[in-house]
Amino acid sequence: MTAKTLMIQGTASGAGKTTLVTALCRIFSDEGYKVAPFKSQNMSAYSYVGNGFEISRAQAIQAMAARTEVMPIMNPILLKPLGNYKSEIFVNGISHGKMYARDYYKKFVLSTGLVESKNALDQLIKTNDIVILEGAGSPSEINLQRYDIANMRMAEYCKSPVILVTDIDKGGSFASLIGTLSLLDKQHQKLVKGFVINKFRGDIAILYPSYSILKKKTMKPVIGTIPLIEFDIPEEDSLYANPKQVSWTKRYLKTLDKEINHLALTVKKNLDMKKIRGMLN
Template identity: 45%
Template structure:
């Protein structure tokens, strides 16, 4: 069996796979072990630009950070970015190859598997250990054929698997036993143990169940991880559904609202604001009342024209115009920036049906979606303050102005975006606007926050959270069995 690679699979989505891989990467890195994260196939609309100029899931970038590495496309060779409920953009080794309906990708999987194995082989040649994250659950019967994301990959490279389940959902023993029951005999054999995640309460009350599970399955429980209150770990894809990590806000704070677009992308842009004690940020979903705010932010979108139509149907256009009449501020990021122009053209049908849509017309600008995607990491200064800012661009759209505007930011490679003449609106393609403390403070000051003196160090918060996860490995898991699974003694021999 492959002793260099260990795979983490989950009984469900959001069972804790990303978290555990992140924790193990930091735990191993602390011991001086050269470790790399790997996710064969990710389906997510949160992505970043890697060091080698490709696009990968943001969760793998977080895991790379935990391992002390820069993100690389080999860490996530297949990324699926859904355009609709039935189709997605397929990204191989960091670059889009096609838009495919689900049934077409199913037939494409053997080709995708070659890319997966190529990337794994390259990582194996560079690092001592590889910690792999599965996707969803290995017990999805309808997806078993040609699987590249879970047991199909584990069987191909012959690696051991740890199965993690979320007890906070309820039914944790049924999840574990049921998942195991739906695996083939060879797949069952490579499951080397279980981890239970997000436990709250007296562990003594859980012990009879753990003893039964080990006796019934013949496999060990490697540990029970607690529910870590106040932990901030960037979401792989879904909008955050728990307020645990949001800092308590002051009575006098900046009110920020973001429409929860059906195809919202890179919503991790707003995590620094959710952590800010002087900001109250709310995502506003379908059918919800649109509250008064100081700042409205239109986020990124994987289907800009469809999401713009959704905005209109939800009453956002009238709300935004009323917001601006009363002196409120508006920011558009990436797809949200494209919405601020007059027209959005998609002649090739890259994000849905081909055609054009009327924008919000706050800028005299037209955007055309083109097959070649711009992927780049950038640094520069904000035009509103001269403050340094860093981030990344991921977009198919090319925006052309019919009149001259002050840009949102100045880069070494040129400029980005625009600011309205009255100073109430700005927009651009830059993701990560708020991650730098100085840039975040400058933008909040522009938005109306007086005495913006408490902007947290976002990167330090993320790093502390990862260290906390790594500490939980030592505190709550059976590290002796982990060492055996990972054959760590062979590295020191």
């Protein structure tokens, strides 16, 4: 078995990568595919503790959305911030020690971090029908691109098509899309197959002229406009000072499953799933 891959990247943190991957995991699971999420590197103070391992809470929830076992290879590198630019590093769910940011970038990320990420992704690709990859932050953070193992390096490694998502509720989304794309290397620009406009309020017809301009400037289509959705799924803790605490009880998991279904249904209605299926390689 060799999985098809699709990667969701964003113009910034909070653009909607995590929720979009969660929704797609459930959508493809509903269609009968064996699906797995993957994020090579995640920084999060809130984790999921499994049987002898610890990974990002976001990837655990995505695995639940995919109706598959939560596995450490779904988030091979977890950084739990400790303050003062220092984090505890988990590799495939096991603590690898504590490291300052400068040491992480110079001594770890492009050696152990990259190797373990590729190995983990290889395992998921061999055992699933579809792997949905999630990027981190933005792929065009030019000060960090050299050390970035969470975005285009992974997409290029598995030759994955990329969907770029942006948060229109914050404003500046079209500039963010064009700017993000323009700062990528040419070979990485080619991997981006389309855009998703997230968290939209109002009449979508207002956006259509902008979509035409965006297509002319980038030669890439908008493949969905997702409305601002109310749902009760824990967000990434980097976005909020007091993120929601989670207790993994049967009652909570049942509630979470309903919320995932609600999210997936709304996303599916507002994405061109035919185009997305056509992207899967």
